[in-house]
Amino acid sequence: MILITGGLGMIGAHTARALVDLGHDVVVTSHRRADVPSFLAGKVTVEQLDVTDREAFLALGDRHQISDIVHLARSIPGDDPVAFFRTDTIGLLNALDAARTWGVRRFAVASSLGVYIGRTEIPWSENLALPTAEVPHPIIAFKKAVEPLTTHSLRGSGVQPIILRIGSVWGPLMDPESPFNRIPPYVSAVLRDEQPAPLHADDGGDSCYAPDAGRAIALLTTAEALQYDTYNVSSGQLSTNRDLVEAVRAALPGRRLELLPGRQHGPGADAYLDISRLSSETGFAPAFDSVTAIADYVAWRTDNPR
Template identity: 75%
Template sequence: MILITGGLGMIGAHTARALADVGHQVVVTAHRRTEVPSFLAGRVIVEPLDVTDRDAFLSLAGRHDISDIVHLAGGIPGTDPVGFLRTDMIGLLNALEAARVRGVRRFAVASSLGVYVGRSEMRWHEELALPAAQLPHLIVAFKKAVEPLTTHSLQGTGVQPVVLRIGSIWGPLMDPESPFNPIPPYISAALRGEQPRPLYADDGGDSCYAPDAGRAIALLMTAPTLRHTTYNVSSGRPFTNRELADALRAIIPGPRLDLLPGRQSGPGDNPYLDITRLTHDTGFTPAFDIAKAVADYVAWRADNPR
């Protein structure tokens, strides 16, 4: 049985779905978000859990035959950065302790593509040295710290750490007005019949559709062997806002989808995550390009608010 903390969030829910699709039993934890998405109803065990409660975490792990843990639970910083770091650090340490006590096979933890900030390459791969750089967000700073904390905590335990350098993920269950990815707000405006805020035509990057990201993580948790500790999790190919607008025009012909010319930062290429390692070890290839993802998302939003 595989435990997913934060399993009702966007990435967690799609990971749970992918695991259930191939016959695995899944326990997901719920804290602030408790609504079970339709595609998980009756397919997973939902356990209420505040991951900062050590005794409750260990008790949950003891009630189920947990073979692997995917730790995705995390908060959003408010005005108190120390409070955010304390909460997420305690949650991580409790998850690591549960993995050690239970002697699970694999422990996966969410990192971020933001760890590559400061690298000038357009193709970001796992063998790049991570530079000391001014990071764009407190969440990224914590994710960067999570990597060595996890690998060192599990040394000598027999538990295999899996660091997930997750790209920019979007799709069903994401906040339609999310400040972290421009695609859902852009589509949401079009669905309301409004003109979206103009984007630069050649901006974009490596945005991965959530069902693909969930399937990639599920494959990493179930592969017979993994040759590495760290894996990029994304689509492995950049898209442009021009492609996004074209895909949306094909489905919703009404709203104007004006684009600004070029890139906001001037000529150049958009960075993307290299997923060669992920594909080699698990066989993963994305099922959705931007056109298929937009079509699937618009169909989902017809019946769902987010």
């Protein structure tokens, strides 16, 4: 059985769905969220868990035969960064403790494409040394720390670490007004028959539809063998605002959507993730492009608030 902490969040739920589709038994944990997405109802075991509670975490091993762990649980930073770092570090260490205690095969943990900030080479690949540039958000700072904490904690344990440098993921279950991704708020405005603020056509960046991200993580977790400990998880393609607007027009025809020419801040290139390593090791290829992802998301939002 594969354990996914934070398994009712956006990425966790889509990872669980992909693992179930691959024929695996899955247990997901959630701290505050109780509603199970319709596509997981009756297909996974749900455990309420505060990952900062070490005893409760380890007790999961008494109830389930855990073979692998995907650690995606996280908190939301507030005004006190120390409290945020303390909570998420304790949760990570408890998950690592469980991995060693149970002797699981693999421990996959969420990092971020943000760890590459400061590198000018595009696309960003796992072979790039991580820069010492200042990062813009506490979440990225924590993700950057997650990587050595995980690899050093599992060294000599027999548990293989998998560092998931996850790209800009969006889709079903994401906050429709999320400040971290431009796509759900843009679609939400159109669904309300509002005129969204015009975007510059050539601006863009990394983008991955949540079902694709979940399938990539599932494939990495269950692959027979992996050569590396670190993998980019995304679509492997640059997504522009022009792609977004054209896809929305196709899914919701008749809406008046404006595009501004060029780039907001002048010439340049937007970063995105190279997924050659992921694809060569697992055979992963994204199932969704901009048009099919937007169409699927609009259909989902017809019956779901997020």
